[in-house]
Amino acid sequence: MASMEQKSKVLVIGALGYIGKYIAIASVKLGHPTLVLLPSFRSADPVENEIIESFEKQGVTLFKGDIYNHSRLVKAIHAVDVVISADGGDQTRTIAAIKERFILVGVPIDVDMTHAALQPAEMKLQRWREIRRFVEQSGVPYTFVVNHILAGRFFGRSNSQQFRLSLPLKIPLCGTGNTKVAVSVEKDVGMYTILAAHDSRTWNKTLYIRPPGNVISLDELVSLWESKTGRSVSSHKRNYLSERDLLQRYQEAQPEKKNELALLHSAFIRGDQTNFQIDLSVGVEASQLYPRVNYTTMNEYLNRFL
Incomplete structure (x- = not known):
């Protein structure tokens, strides 16, 4: 691992x-020399090209390769x-080549704390559990x-400005609307x-991005929006979606839609994101670990829709 004076490469x-x-x-932005692994430096997708160009402008080093080209993957690592x-692909190829430090990100729930979710979500969660066990057995922090x-x-x-103004009211309130979920802002x-990647306090642990200002129920979210706009929606007019109706939609959905509905059921009906206390022997909460980071609260985030 690089010294504190010499920023580690990512x-x-x-x-x-x-x-x-x-x-x-x-x-x-935090000063780390940063490489990104790309199959090509130009894409047929204009959105991806914009991202690549933004990387170049901000000093990110582009490295040609992918997880299926072993020699290039090893060279980059x-x-x-x-x-x-x-x-979200095959992580085992990546893990097998790593010697120093590995961070796995992009999972919406703690897969080890969530069980018996609807299919095909449960199948996907089981695959993530297997990846976790593989990482743990690798010996890499x-x-x-x-x-x-x-x-x-x-x-x-x-x-669309019209869509933005009404957006929070268009979100269906799953179940009773009172189940707490955790919402994270991408930046x-x-x-x-990145902070956790260079912090030994997170080694061999799960980092939960669950700041208190963003643990919120859908009912609370709508009420917060009403307070900002001065427009009140009575509870009987709110767009509720009962568990029974959600399960009916799930049964009738195409396979590609089932996964999304299964995750909605897990988060908003079962409360799988917030129905447990973090075990500090194996987990840490990001905003507690880094109190100086001014994270965006849902109260602040909703202002962009005004």
Whole structure:
């Protein structure tokens, strides 16, 4: 591991993915020489090209390769001190090549604290559990990052002003609407991940991004929005979706939609994100570990829809 005076080098795998780009940018902003593993320096996807160009402008080093090209993967890993994977693919190839430090990010719940979820989500969670066991047995110091619900995905990214103004009221209130979930803002996930990557207090532990200002129920979220807009929606007019109706939608859904509905059921009906206390022997909460980070609260985040 690099000394404190010499910033350690970071490799981000999955940097073109939804959360990966925030991690790469946070790494550069915190002064770490940062590499991203890319299959190509130009993409047929214009959005990916914009991300790549932003990496270049901010000083990120582009490294050509992918997790299936073993020689390139090993070369990239050996060039850095810390490997952060935000890639949902086969992690075992990556882990087998790492010698110093590994961070696994991009999981919305603690898979070891969540069981018997609806399929196909449970199958996916079981695969993540297997990856965790593989990491633990590798002997490499690791941190599992649980980012919970990502705000940008949850609220959508519509540029329509009319849509934005009514957006929080369009979110269906699953179950009673009182179940607490944890919402993370993407740039904060990036910042917390990089800080944890270079902090021995997180070694061989799970980092939960669960700041108190963002542990909130959907009913509370709507009430918060009402207080900002001065528009009140009576409880009987709120858009509730009962567990029975959610399960009915799940049964009728196409396979690709079932996973999303299963995760909604896990978070908003069962409360799998917040129904347990963090075991401090194996886990830490990000905002408690880094109190100087001014994370974005849901109260602040909703202002962008005004």
